[in-house]
Amino acid sequence: MHARWSFRALALAAALTATGPVWAQEIAIAIGSEPTTLDPQLRDDGGERAITDNIFETLLFRDADGTLRPSLAASMPVQVDETTWEVDLRDGVSFHNGEPFNADAAAFSVNRIIDPEFNSEQSSFFASITGATAVDGDTIHITTDGPDPILPARLYWMKMVPPGAADSEDFASNPVGTGPYQFVDWNRGSSIELAANPDYWGEAPSIQDVEFRFISEFGTRLSSLLSGETDLITNLLPEFVGQVPRAVAVSGLELPIVILNADDGPTADARVRQALNMAIDHEALAESLFAGYADVAQGQLMAPSFFGFNPDIPGYSYDPDRARELISEAGAEGAEIELVGTAGRWLKDREMIEVIASYWEDIGVQPNVRIFEFGEYLNRLFDRETRADAIFVVSSNELLDADRPLSAYYHLDGIGASNTDEEMANWIVEARSETDVDAREALYHQALERAYDEAYFAFLLNINDIYGTSERLQWEPRVDAKLLVSTMSVE
């Protein structure tokens, strides 16, 4: 009797385990959120990107380390006059449905995403572009409202869509691109399947089939990897690195920072702002909260892979004694500093805020931590009239270029800026249309240095993206956080 039961249990177990990914050319990836749509031009959404990065391609592409190179463009774009860029397109590429990828398709893609009627959430990436025209069969001209040196970086963000299919009603649920993978099936709420594109113009990918599963709960995502159901999970928490078969990490795009109010309150004194920087032990913060999976920010809201990064800024080192001196010189002992933040939006946001507050308390000021629900928090972040003394924020810079973070947080009109430094603002504006690469970089270096010297921010960390993978999966994570299945293989 007992023997029979245990035999049945074994048979059942065997039958159930056989449902996992068993053959080598097929993998499953667990991501935290479901795509809102598979139209790659409509939303600004991580779940959508994870899938469409594999189906669609862009004119320019970045290597794993961030260097721009041609993809659907045949060569790097050339600036033919102040406001016009010429892009030569790769020959012989077609979309999964057979539509040719040519100048008409490329111009269509550009004009579609910038169309105000279309109202793309990504439009902030392309604000300078005024239009595109086909010059001949495989050349287009892209026009901008002024000199735009960042255009190549922008193009890396713009996915090319087929004019025929993109106009149809079901494009958002039946995407058609030029990429190494084509769409197979979408089980709403649970998974999306892709298969290798047999007619891909580039190197044929090694993985034949991939299933993306949407698992929002971290514990379940981790379990799916541990049980062998998935080969790759995103957003592995640093404290679980030791538990997965293999963990891979890369310097990420998410940079936490505290914006200090340089105009009002106790933080209006530069000495106080500098002291607030020196109060923080960055190494300890990285070690205790992120198990070492974070790099100390080098005194700027930039990662080393971004264009404009200033390698000469040393960053404030931990010096609580000097910080206390500065506080007393400024007469700010016991000053109340309101520190605004939110919880649960970004990795360890509340924990970071609390640790910062305790460091600040150590140097003799009175941090007043105020954690708000995200919507209310945004109201404070965007409030131009009354700025809190200190606002915690995490900036995500997908363009890997200085313009976006500097325009948003450094420039005095930026949505999250708390300074009125007109000179610095002018440098940022000047750089935006400076077409000489070196001159542009120099302007950013200057602006970053000013903000560092003036301590307009309390600089924190650059958080790493950590992924958990199965033993068999071979993959190097990328600085732009893209999950490119064509760069994966299994043993």
Add this chain to the structure above:
Amino acid sequence: MGRMLLKRGWDGLIVILGVTVVVFVITRMIGDPVDIMLPLEATEEQRAAFEAQLGLDRPIVVQFVNYVWDLTRFDFGNSLWLDRPALDIVFERLPITLLLVISSIVLATVIAIPLGIIAALNPGSFIDRITVILSLVALSLPQFWLGLLLIVLFSVTLSWLPTGGIGGLSHLVLPAVTLALPAMTRLVMVVRSQMIDELNAQYIKTTEAKGLSQFRIVGVHAMRNAAVPVLTLVAWEFIRILSGYTVVVETVFAWPGLGLLALQAIQRQDLVLLQAIVFVIAVIVVVFNFGVDVIYKAIDPRIKLD
């Protein structure tokens, strides 16, 4: 009966209307969906354009009138987040959730009733005490934790069952058990105490005196009298699971039902989708409660329905 139906229908309508108004007001109080949806670095002009497209720049009264007008035609509009008709999305997910909810309530009932009766037949015995203690333990487990615990045991360690998602019967087991357990333990307690009360009643002494078998006494006479409170609890558990517990359990098990959808709609401040979800659940609860009332009447003809 006709008058009763009309009155019940009217009451139900008031409840559903009340719920929709409350949801409309609350969803508009909790924040601005535009801020949540656009990247932090988006400019003010882009925010304004997006707000206008969603119709959120209109006065709140106008929004409400439009909302009620659309409601009369069962048109909730497109989900802000998924950009498809909200009601379509809800009806896609509803059967998936109902499968889970019904499985768990059946599981809970099928196990709890015999267990409660056995415990009641021998109050104070070893089996009774074990049942009571285990019920209390199971009741004290938070569901998200219990769910993760079951995943670690049955999926990671033993590799018997999948960690989540939908598919065959194997995918249903863990979430259904997780949902069923607290309901089951509460049911066991109620069945037990009701049966103890009934078994001590005078009419049971009479049936014993008549020489009826133990099976008939318990299964027919005592059960029927204990059935009304038990049914009340089963119905209540059904509603709690459908309208609340599924949010946690579906999230833990990546079960693509209404609960997970509701959580995502809240996180993304998708007012439209949230309204559709709450409306559909409100309708189900009202209809379901009406059905339960009819069953009451069938069990106990003394109950009056109006």
